[in-house]
Amino acid sequence: MSEVENLNEVRRVRREKLKKYQETGSNPFEHVKFTVTAKAAALKTDFESVEGTEVTIAGRVMSKRGQGKVAFYDLQDSTDRIQLFLKKDLLGEDVYMDAKTFDIGDIVGVTGEVFKTRMGEVSVRAKEITLLSKSLQILPEKFHGLKDPDLRYRQRYVDLIMNPEVKNVFRLRSQIQRYVREFYDDRGYMEVETPVLSTLAGGASARPFITHHNSLDIPMYLRIALELPLKRLIVGGFDRVYEMSRVFRNEGMDATHNPEFTLLESYEAYADYEDIMQLVEDLYGFLADKVLGQRTVEYQGKEISLEAPFRRARMVDLVKEHTGVDFDQVTDREEAHRLAKSLHLEVEGHESIGELIEEAFDAFVEEHLVQPTFVTHHPVEISPLAKKDPADPRYTQRFELFISGAEYANAFSELNDPIDQKERFTAQVAKKDAGDEEAHPFDADFINALEVGLPPTGGLGIGIDRLVMLFTNQASIRDVILFPTMKPIE
Numbered sequence: 001m002s003e004v005e006n007l008n009e010v011r012r013v014r015r016e017k018l019k020k021y022q023e024t025g026s027n028p029f030e031h032v033k034f035t036v037t038a039k040a041a042a043l044k045t046d047f048e049s050v051e052g053t054e055v056t057i058a059g060r061v062m063s064k065r066g067q068g069k070v071a072f073y074d075l076q077d078s079t080d081r082i083q084l085f086l087k088k089d090l091l092g093e094d095v096y097m098d099a100k101t102f103d104i105g106d107i108v109g110v111t112g113e114v115f116k117t118r119m120g121e122v123s124v125r126a127k128e129i130t131l132l133s134k135s136l137q138i139l140p141e142k143f144h145g146l147k148d149p150d151l152r153y154r155q156r157y158v159d160l161i162m163n164p165e166v167k168n169v170f171r172l173r174s175q176i177q178r179y180v181r182e183f184y185d186d187r188g189y190m191e192v193e194t195p196v197l198s199t200l201a202g203g204a205s206a207r208p209f210i211t212h213h214n215s216l217d218i219p220m221y222l223r224i225a226l227e228l229p230l231k232r233l234i235v236g237g238f239d240r241v242y243e244m245s246r247v248f249r250n251e252g253m254d255a256t257h258n259p260e261f262t263l264l265e266s267y268e269a270y271a272d273y274e275d276i277m278q279l280v281e282d283l284y285g286f287l288a289d290k291v292l293g294q295r296t297v298e299y300q301g302k303e304i305s306l307e308a309p310f311r312r313a314r315m316v317d318l319v320k321e322h323t324g325v326d327f328d329q330v331t332d333r334e335e336a337h338r339l340a341k342s343l344h345l346e347v348e349g350h351e352s353i354g355e356l357i358e359e360a361f362d363a364f365v366e367e368h369l370v371q372p373t374f375v376t377h378h379p380v381e382i383s384p385l386a387k388k389d390p391a392d393p394r395y396t397q398r399f400e401l402f403i404s405g406a407e408y409a410n411a412f413s414e415l416n417d418p419i420d421q422k423e424r425f426t427a428q429v430a431k432k433d434a435g436d437e438e439a440h441p442f443d444a445d446f447i448n449a450l451e452v453g454l455p456p457t458g459g460l461g462i463g464i465d466r467l468v469m470l471f472t473n474q475a476s477i478r479d480v481i482l483f484p485t486m487k488p489i490e
Contacts (some may be wrong), residue, residue: 015104018134026098028131034109034471035056038232041079042381043114044122050114057082057124058109058132060161062139069101075110077126077159083123091126098131108109153484172291173480174470180244180264180291183283189240189266194229196222196246202446203227203385205438206249209259222248226265227385227459228444228446231414234267234457235449242266244464254408255476259485271458272413273397276373279460280401280409281308284372291471299404299473302370310401311370312406315361318375322364323489327357349436354379369402378412383413384424384440386412403470411460418450 022029038055047307054203060078066072066086087095102108112126132229140162152159160167181191199218201208203225213220226243233241251257268275288295288306295307313321320326320407323343330336336353345359357379369375377395380388386396398412425442432439468480478484 007138007448014134016138017103018136021131021134026131028106028134029073031033031132034130034132036109038114039079040075040077040082043081043082043124047114047116047122052113052115054111054113054127055124056109056111056482058257059107060135061104061106061108064102064104071096071098072123073102075108076284083117083121083415084112084129085115085117085123087125088128091129092246095129099126099129102131104133105137105139106131106349107135108291109135110215111464116356124331149478153478154486154489156482169468169472169474169480170223170482176261176291176468176471177244177464179287180283183286184266187240189268189360190238192230192233192238192241192243194226194243198223200441200443201442202390202441205248205382205384205440207251207437209248209250224249225461226263227461228443230265230267231313231454231457231459232446232449234269235454236454238271240267244473247276248426253485256466256469258465258477258481261477261481264462264464265460266412267457267459269455272456273376273399273411273458276340276411276460277310279458280374280411280462283309283462287467287471296475297470299470302404304403304470305371312374312376312399314367314377315375315379316357316377316395318365318369319357319360322368323360325360327353327360352379354381358382366402366407368404370404372408373402374399375402380424383412384428385415385421387415406466407463408466408470409460409462411458414454414457414459416450416454416457418447421450422447 036056036058038050040059043050048095054488057075057077059075060074061073062072062081063074063218068230069084069088071084071413074081075084079235086099108129109132110124110126111128112124114122115125116122139158150243184191197211197220199220199487201221201224203223204227206224208224209222211220212218226245226247226249230241230243242265244262246260247263248260250259253259253403272460284306285295285308288297295305297304297306316328320328325339325343327336327339330339330353333351333353336356337347340347340356340359341463343363345363346357347356350356350359361375368456376399377389378386378398378400380394380396383396383398386398389395396412401409415424428440429442430439465477465480468474472480474480
């Protein structure tokens, strides 16, 4: 019999068992409630205080062993695994024989006494056992578990059952998001919610997902950023706001990109990008203390120090450091193109000096920024929402935080000059008309909001998924998103 035929036979037998349960009036799917009084982890850690007491636990049968009048099952609940001791004399012959028919994967409820076996294992001596849900599928073989990455992401529910370390990653993710909220709440920021659907996809340079509103008969877009609605709230008089929520970008997928991801954005009135740098250093230090208990983190074989202050360097200076080319001294576009070609960069579609600086940075610098580095003063051409640097209007008061070769934050002194903003939107529209699908749209209402008056403001964006990757030492974004985007199986 082939492996597939054998699996199909096991599934058939499980369905026959279910049918027999139902015919004898013990349909497991009729249970609507089961009162649980204890969890496996607590019984093991607090054994001395619960020894000899009667508890009721519930979970999934993960292994079975024993024969004759005694059996041992391993039960896994949401916290840990614990051993069940089943004895015919204690349960009664009928209940014991029924329990012997339970399969690995079945969900059971057990009432019994907490004790420790002669081997020193904390266990529950079952007095009652009830089948609460019948598993009709087959869990992966226990020694090898669920290892195929594609299957793990498609069947995350099985992944969580078979791989406890995966469940721990997502517990930690939840804690990290809670700590982020604690950090902002303690500093007087107000958490808000803004629309997921909008008539314009603004706030970032990205290709949006497009849908259609039937009642209004208009195209609508899933948001690509949180920025513009949040800055409207600063205009409206809230001094400190933040939002942590899903955004959507119709772009490529790789180890650090998923079409939908969780973004944190915060805005603070009367602050600039220097203040936001301090905020970011404080946030990373706070999270390191809470999550790790120290200011260093091991990430993919590299020890990263999250102790402030982080290094600060202008983008154009970093390009010079790694290529020898000083674009800071270039004012002629043709000269910039010649230098870019000498570096074997793609010039087509990158007409401005600022765009070529970014290309050189991406190609030669980014991967080398292992320790936390604030890359500052991005060119105006690639920063349509950032305020120009008064000392050199070619650049902006913007920074990105890079760690281990990836971007971990993006922030700037927000552009609040409506005339300048209108000119930059117009330039972006020209790029869109020329075929750039990621160019920023013209948002007339946002211009109107700036005309009403936006105070000097510092803004910040952080991808939560990459943040979790760093603190949980995960190489792929798919390992920190419960249900990553997957191509359907034909």
